[in-house]
Amino acid sequence: MSKVLIIGCGGVASVAIQKCCRNDAVFTEICIASRTVSKCDALKAKIEQEGKSKTIITTAQLDADDKDAVLALIRAYQPVAVLNLALPYQDLTIMQACLEAGVHYIDTANYEPENIDEPIWRANYEKRCKELGFTAYFDYSYQWAFHEQFEKAGLTALLGSGFDPGVTSVFTAYARKHYFDEIHYIDILDCNGGDHGYPFATNFNPEINLREVSANGSYWENGHWVETEPMEIKRVYNFPEVGEKDMYLLHHEEIESLAKNIPNVKRIRFFMTFGQSYLTHMKCLENVGMLSTTPIEFQGTEIVPIQFLKALLPDPASLGPRTVGKTNIGCIFTGIKDGKEKNIYIYNVCDHQECYRELGSQAISYTTGVPAMIGAALVANGTWRNAGARTIEEFDPDPFMEMLNEYGLPWVVDENPQIVP
Numbered sequence: 083m084s085k086v087l088i089i090g091c092g093g094v095a096s097v098a099i100q101k102c103c104r105n106d107a108v109f110t111e112i113c114i115a116s117r118t119v120s121k122c123d124a125l126k127a128k129i130e131q132e133g134k135s136k137t138i139i140t141t142a143q144l145d146a147d148d149k150d151a152v153l154a155l156i157r158a159y160q161p162v163a164v165l166n167l168a169l170p171y172q173d174l175t176i177m178q179a180c181l182e183a184g185v186h187y188i189d190t191a192n193y194e195p196e197n198i199d200e201p202i203w204r205a206n207y208e209k210r211c212k213e214l215g216f217t218a219y220f221d222y223s224y225q226w227a228f229h230e231q232f233e234k235a236g237l238t239a240l241l242g243s244g245f246d247p248g249v250t251s252v253f254t255a256y257a258r259k260h261y262f263d264e265i266h267y268i269d270i271l272d273c274n275g276g277d278h279g280y281p282f283a284t285n286f287n288p289e290i291n292l293r294e295v296s297a298n299g300s301y302w303e304n305g306h307w308v309e310t311e312p313m314e315i316k317r318v319y320n321f322p323e324v325g326e327k328d329m330y331l332l333h334h335e336e337i338e339s340l341a342k343n344i345p346n347v348k349r350i351r352f353f354m355t356f357g358q359s360y361l362t363h364m365k366c367l368e369n370v371g372m373l374s375t376t377p378i379e380f381q382g383t384e385i386v387p388i389q390f391l392k393a394l395l396p397d398p399a400s401l402g403p404r405t406v407g408k409t410n411i412g413c414i415f416t417g418i419k420d421g422k423e424k425n426i427y428i429y430n431v432c433d434h435q436e437c438y439r440e441l442g443s444q445a446i447s448y449t450t451g452v453p454a455m456i457g458a459a460l461v462a463n464g465t466w467r468n469a470g471a472r473t474i475e476e477f478d479p480d481p482f483m484e485m486l487n488e489y490g491l492p493w494v495v496d497e498n499p500q501i502v503p
């Protein structure tokens with residue numbers, strides 16, 4: 083019996099909210115609050131029309147950049163937890179409001195600022211690049227800085243409950259608990275074998291997606307970061323149920339938390355598949371300045387190039403009906419059990435068209451929205467309570483793994499996988 087406030091009503095939230103309503107024993111009441119309230123109202127109407135859920139849904143207009151507005155809504159609605167499915171830009175205001183109001187917090191992506199030229203942030207960023215050796219715009223330091231305050235308040239902030247980060251870290255905790263005495267190597271492989279038929283589109287928020295993909299790559303090895311040029315390291319992998327794909331090494335946020343939380347790990351890498359057409363379009367857009375977040379003046383109006391590009395690109399939420407094929411996301415672990423080296427691969431395969439038939443969404447939103455609901459359910463019903471600001475591998479993986487099977491993301495353990503060189 084829980085009341086949960088969900089912030090954001092985009093592609094990921096639409097899946098998470100529909101799944102919350104299927105888990106109405108836990109989510110007895112939800113409030114969907116977002117910048118554009120008409121999207122919240124439309125989703126509420128869709129769910130109520132289907133008539134399959136007992137969850138009581140309310141909606142609210144909210145600018146989550148305004149901490150006081152978030153705090154006022156939490157105080158008025160009185161949820162047990164807030165599930166943040168807006169953008170990473172809003173993480174800190176929502177966490178601060180949760181802390182002040184005394185409620186638990188869950189999200190799917192770590193903080194990054196909207197304007198990377200903001201002087202105070204920029205100075206911290208440059209210091210961190212030098213000290214830690216990776217140049218991604220996002221890192222956990224801003225959210226980990228809340229750890230002690232959440233701990234003192236007896237509140238759980240569950241960070242990164244999507245697929246990657248999220249399920250990939252739960253797979254790691256599960257492998258550690260059931261298959262290894264020590265994990266030494268982790269390769270996280272994210273393959274989208276889906277085809278939407280457009281020359282160029284992104285599967286989730288274009289701004290967040292393009293920033294991530296155009297950045298330098300990096301991996302963790304022997305206690306420090308090794309940084310690469312964007313797309314410098316390429317491998318080919320034969321993905322179960324998808325086939326052979328090119329994949330490229332990227333920096334990714336779970337590497338940072340797994341390096342901290344998995345003892346004796348020697349190397350952690352993250353690879354994502356991309357087709358040549360996607361990479362060529364992205365390079366061209368980058369070269370002409372369309373990926374910039376620095377505002378420019380255009381015919382008397384200030385515009386941010388990447389936000390203008392977002393307005394031109396297909397809305398990720400609209401890709402559902404056109405996308406065919408499957409995703410395969412998982413982790414290959416190498417380590418020691420009872421003195422012997424072993425490898426295992428834990429992965430999930432998700433079919434774009436099946437997701438669309440079930441919830442009207444493509445698999446990228448689906449694979450993120452389902453774990454967001456699961457993380458929120460486990461915190462809301464008290465199964466996962468561990469005061470502090472913690473990433474998901476710090477919790478017992480078993481109840482989460484069971485719910486993945488139950489709510490549409492079944493997983494496979496392959497004890498004889500192809501290894502990535």
Ligand code: NDP
Binds near residue numbers: 115167191245449
């Ligand atoms: P969308 O752009 O589809 O949705 C974002 C939603 O947040 C929109 O409803 C938007 O409102 C709302 N929003 C934006 N700014 C504000 C604000 N200031 N106040 C209130 N609401 C706001 O993004 P996605 O659904 O694709 O992604 C959601 C989150 O999931 C992102 O943080 C993304 O990084 C993360 N993600 C995580 C993954 C993982 O595996 N861990 C994978 C994919 C995504 P409006 O409708 O007005 O634009």
